[in-house]
Amino acid sequence: MTDHAAPPVDQKHRTASTGGSDWASGGTVFAGVLMMVTGILSVLNGIAGIAADDVYTRLGSYVYEFNLTTWGWIHLVIGVLVAITGWGILQGMDWARGVGIGLAALSMIEYFMFLPYAPFWSIISIAIAVFVIWALATAGRPSTTK
Template sequence: MSEQTAGERPESRARPAGRTGAAPAPEAGAWTGWVRFGAVVMVVVGVFGVIEGLAAIVSPTYFVTDTGTVLVLSWATWGWIHLVIGALVAIVGAGLLGEAASWARGAAIAIVGLSAIVHLIMIPVAPVWSIVVIALDLVILYALVTTWDEPLGARR
């Protein structure tokens, strides 16, 4: 009969005492894939934010309100705000994709929250687009917050 007994998996056998190996990787939980999903959505939302910002900078009359302003800022100013926040969302989302540096999750939560607030202000100007982005931001926040206790490097 072989060295393996019936019903015993090869992974569960004890290693010989003289062998040393790398520490086993932490177990990946069921929610760990949400971080990667949130990162991909962040990159997409960030790129769209950059495009939205560039559209407002290049063509300030593309989005027109009754007074030509949103709150007290001109469209060019809002364009720069969207451009910067969109770039930050995309960069931090890309930072979450690889081995997810520890700073990336906290920064992502802060920046995505800021993005949601900015789009909340933009609802009178672009209601459908703002609501879509806010919904995506909430999905990203859910993906990042529900997996907070999961080890970031534990992926299958």
């Protein structure tokens, strides 16, 4: 009598049998990396706005018009929070998913209001925030069984 053991599971092809959980975890990791990168870029953007008021030019008048130094501080503070939260997501912290969704939504609002100063970067940042919200909202919850 021969023992017919099941063949080993190929880890690369588990997405079909696990319901896409590898996609969800990959999206969460990618969202964390995107948050860290965009947070750091936002910090640099903020420093540029604080250091020199003439870094950005406006494309006409706008309802949400702030001084560029004010925009610099807004980008700096939100950028630091986004980068820290991205790090928390990569570390698997429980608080990071909810905070990440909230900060991505805040970032969308921030860059909508910043459209006249940097329209192309603002549109890219809004698209990144949409992906981050989707990735963090659709990621599976960790197992609570003991």
